[in-house]
Amino acid sequence: MNKEKMIDKKKLSGAEILIKALKGKDIKVIFGYPGGAVIDIFNLLYDTDIDFYLTRHEQGAVHAADGYARASGKPGVCIATSGPGATNLVTGIATAYMDSIPIVAITGQVPTSLIGNDAFQEVDTTGITRAITKHNYLVKDIDEFAQIIEEAFYIATTGRPGPVLIDIPKDIQQGKTSKIESGPINIPGYKPTLVGNMKQIKKAAEFIEKAKKPVIYAGGGIITSGASELLIKFAEKINTPVTTTLLGLGGFPGTHELFLGMLGMHGTQYANYAIMESDLIIAIGARFDDRVTGKISEFAPHAKIIHIDIDPASVGKNVRVDIPIVGDAKLVLKDLLKVVKPKKNEDWLKVVNAWKEKYPLRYEKKPNVVSPQYVVECIRDITKGNAIIATEVGQNQMWVAQYYKFDKPRTLLTSGGLGTMGYGFPAAIGAKIARPELPVFDIAGDGSIQMNIQELATAVTKNIGVKIVILNNGYLGMVRQWQELFYNKRYAATCLKTGALNPNKCKKVEMPLEYSPDFVKLAEAYGATGIRIYKNEEVKGAIKKALEIEGPVIIDCIIDSEENVFPMVPAGASLRQMIGGMA
Amino acid sequence: MKRIISVLVENKFGVLARVSEIFSSRGFNIESLSVGETLDSKLSRITIVVEGDNVVFEEIKKQLNKLINVIKVRDFTGVDHVEREMVLIKVNLSRKTRAELMEIVNIFRAKIVDVGKDAMTVEITGRDNKIQAFIELVKPFGIVEIVRTGKIAISRNKKKEENNG
Numbered sequence: 001m002n003k004e005k006m007i008d009k010k011k012l013s014g015a016e017i018l019i020k021a022l023k024g025k026d027i028k029v030i031f032g033y034p035g036g037a038v039i040d041i042f043n044l045l046y047d048t049d050i051d052f053y054l055t056r057h058e059q060g061a062v063h064a065a066d067g068y069a070r071a072s073g074k075p076g077v078c079i080a081t082s083g084p085g086a087t088n089l090v091t092g093i094a095t096a097y098m099d100s101i102p103i104v105a106i107t108g109q110v111p112t113s114l115i116g117n118d119a120f121q122e123v124d125t126t127g128i129t130r131a132i133t134k135h136n137y138l139v140k141d142i143d144e145f146a147q148i149i150e151e152a153f154y155i156a157t158t159g160r161p162g163p164v165l166i167d168i169p170k171d172i173q174q175g176k177t178s179k180i181e182s183g184p185i186n187i188p189g190y191k192p193t194l195v196g197n198m199k200q201i202k203k204a205a206e207f208i209e210k211a212k213k214p215v216i217y218a219g220g221g222i223i224t225s226g227a228s229e230l231l232i233k234f235a236e237k238i239n240t241p242v243t244t245t246l247l248g249l250g251g252f253p254g255t256h257e258l259f260l261g262m263l264g265m266h267g268t269q270y271a272n273y274a275i276m277e278s279d280l281i282i283a284i285g286a287r288f289d290d291r292v293t294g295k296i297s298e299f300a301p302h303a304k305i306i307h308i309d310i311d312p313a314s315v316g317k318n319v320r321v322d323i324p325i326v327g328d329a330k331l332v333l334k335d336l337l338k339v340v341k342p343k344k345n346e347d348w349l350k351v352v353n354a355w356k357e358k359y360p361l362r363y364e365k366k367p368n369v370v371s372p373q374y375v376v377e378c379i380r381d382i383t384k385g386n387a388i389i390a391t392e393v394g395q396n397q398m399w400v401a402q403y404y405k406f407d408k409p410r411t412l413l414t415s416g417g418l419g420t421m422g423y424g425f426p427a428a429i430g431a432k433i434a435r436p437e438l439p440v441f442d443i444a445g446d447g448s449i450q451m452n453i454q455e456l457a458t459a460v461t462k463n464i465g466v467k468i469v470i471l472n473n474g475y476l477g478m479v480r481q482w483q484e485l486f487y488n489k490r491y492a493a494t495c496l497k498t499g500a501l502n503p504n505k506c507k508k509v510e511m512p513l514e515y516s517p518d519f520v521k522l523a524e525a526y527g528a529t530g531i532r533i534y535k536n537e538e539v540k541g542a543i544k545k546a547l548e549i550e551g552p553v554i555i556d557c558i559i560d561s562e563e564n565v566f567p568m569v570p571a572g573a574s575l576r577q578m579i580g581g582m583a
Numbered sequence: 584m585k586r587i588i589s590v591l592v593e594n595k596f597g598v599l600a601r602v603s604e605i606f607s608s609r610g611f612n613i614e615s616l617s618v619g620e621t622l623d624s625k626l627s628r629i630t631i632v633v634e635g636d637n638v639v640f641e642e643i644k645k646q647l648n649k650l651i652n653v654i655k656v657r658d659f660t661g662v663d664h665v666e667r668e669m670v671l672i673k674v675n676l677s678r679k680t681r682a683e684l685m686e687i688v689n690i691f692r693a694k695i696v697d698v699g700k701d702a703m704t705v706e707i708t709g710r711d712n713k714i715q716a717f718i719e720l721v722k723p724f725g726i727v728e729i730v731r732t733g734k735i736a737i738s739r740n741k742k743k744e745e746n747n748g
């Protein structure tokens with residue numbers, strides 16, 4: 001070997017640096033879709049033992065990476081080509097951004113010499129994703145590449161997690177460098193605060209001691225930081241009822257006697273009443289989203305607020321906060337537990353428990369249709385809660401939130417912040433790959449499931465046994481519900497049945513061919529199993545049967561077209577104004 | 584209320600876009616923005632002047648701090664500081680007006696940087712009110728073109744900022 005070749009041996013191409021770094025980070029699973037601008041990377045992936053999942057749409061890949069991350073707590077990785085591949089990732093990146101999910105998205109880019117030329121399949125990917133990533137990079141110098149990958153994973157997974165995108169021009173993938181290792185990470189502008197200020201924590205403990213009607217309001221931060229067990233200890237020590245956001249579900253056991261269920265627009269009446277009556281709200285890893293607070297000026301009028309969050313920009317953003325504490329939920333709870341005194345709150349719990357009894361979540365089991373709430377309850381019963389549930393967006397999502405008592409963190413995957421239809425199914429695929437030992441369901445609407453139904457091919461070819469339960473009402477149900485309640489039943493563009501242009505026809509339910517598509521046949525077309533049920537008596541059998549089948553299954557549940565999600569706080573109203581509650 | 588904010592950032596591509604996007608995505612109009620390297624060539628300082636309400640402004644500062652490449656955000660509202668802006672003004676010139684213009688330039692300690700047959704260019708540096716007064720005085724002569732740097736500011740406090748550069 002001559003000298004030149006020996007030096008060359010120590011050099012790696014950009015694509016090789018990427019693969020080496022991914023292996024070094026113990027990345028075992030990647031979701032994606034190939035194309036000319038990433039062909040060098042795929043060419044190398046081909047020889048690795050990294051499990052690559054070819055989805056049928058880049059949106060499927062990014063949601064699957066997101067579901068993988070939510071179910072496992074590890075970063076999800078997805079890859080797409082330049083231009084249309086990159087733009088197809090956008091919705092999924094935004095979904096992960098809103099819910100603080102760690103994803104590293106890798107995109108190919110045209111060669112650096114062509115950037116800005118409107119080259120074939122060129123878009124300004126870093127520009128397009130700037131507002132929906134925690135950070136993003138365009139690799140311009142191959143010598144910086146190893147360091148960029150290291151930083152990308154670090155930023156995605158630390159502090160308030162979030163998606164990070166790396167855009168890699170083709171010449172960087174092909175070029176060679178001897179700088180193949182990353183150095184220590186030093187980002188002067190990025191130093192997340194993890195430990196809470198002890199003075200503030202002590203002050204919080206004093207407030208808690210004095211409070212007569214405290215409520216804990218927990219969000220997704222509890223799950224992200226792995227603080228669930230500490231939260232249970234904390235709540236039990238101070239005997240304080242706990243309500244969670246949609247993303248906080250599972251962060252506190254759904255069956256715990258201190259649990260109030262979810263609060264907000266479709267929260268329980270007792271959670272909302274408790275918030276409105278409380279004199280102290282202990283918010284942990286939650287951001288006072290408008291779906292939670294209702295009319296903000298009337299939110300919790302008597303309460304002092306303690307706000308614990310890792311993101312200083314979230315603290316005090318939507319509500320005035322009396323004690324802000326910036327830090328990781330787990331570390332802050334640990335410190336708080338040391339200083340807070342045990343407490344009984346007997347009178348307050350009596351009041352809250354009376355509400356619980358008086359205003360329970362209730363639904364009617366109608367004949368000749370399937371009750372969506374009952375489906376959710378049966379899945380929970382049959383799996384004993386030992387399952388992962390993904391949802392789509394709409395009524396299906398809210399019925400899951402209301403009726404599935406999530407006991408463990410990372411068992412609910414749902415698009416909370418962005419509300420992305422089409423999220424659930426690919427996310428369920430990602431979750432099943434992360435936790436193959438658990439049954440994984442996607443509880444879907446007939447509208448949402450069609451947004452990424454092509455991933456049935458991914459599930460079938462890779463034998464990923466996800467169970468899709470379609471709560472089929474023939475409508476874009478949640479929008480139809482708003483039309484019914486606030487738009488005088490003008491069902492504009494929400495009917496999905498055949499003859500949809502004639503709204504009267506949509507009202508009449510004739511089974512099953514009124515429904516489009518025929519989901520059973522569709523499942524079969526993809527090589528999956530389809531089951532259709534029309535009655536509550538069939539629910540348990542169908543779920544059990546689906547669980548016995550190894551591969552993907554669709555259970556098409558024909559539900560009442562005009563079933564609504566109640567209770568409901570109209571958008572912009574105070575949490576006290578709940579309609580459809582069974583008072 | 585007008586505010587001046589100074590943002591110390593890593594000197595990397597895309598940073599300026601990120602910083603300005605924080606303002607634009609919240610409907611804030613940036614009145615002026617100037618950027619330059621610091622002593623440390625790896626760092627730049629961006630000085631931004633905006634007008635807007637308190638609550639949103641507080642939010643903007645937090646969001647700026649969240650950006651990975653932002654090292655420090657300083658708000659000069661209520662802080663003892665020196666601020667300056669440089670302006671180049673090209674004014675019409677004729678034999679008749681020459682003397683009068685020169686006098687104004689002298690009074691304001693401005694500098695003539697270029698003189699042509701029928702126009703001259705003046706450089707003036709200073710605070711808002713000085714610049715405004717100068718502009719008002721030369722307006723009647725006919726301003727051909729005006730270019731402003733936007734404001735820069737520095738605190739009077741001797742203490743150096745960390746990562747100052």
Ligand SMILES: Cc1ncc(C[n+]2csc(CCOP(=O)(O)OP(=O)(O)O)c2C)c(N)n1
Nearest residue numbers: 394395396419421445446447448476477478
């Ligand atoms: C991508 C996307 N487009 C539109 C919406 C608006 N949207 C929210 S809920 C909903 C209806 C969902 O219908 P379906 O999936 O059938 O579920 P259902 O409410 O009937 O359970 C729509 C259209 C959205 N959230 N996401």
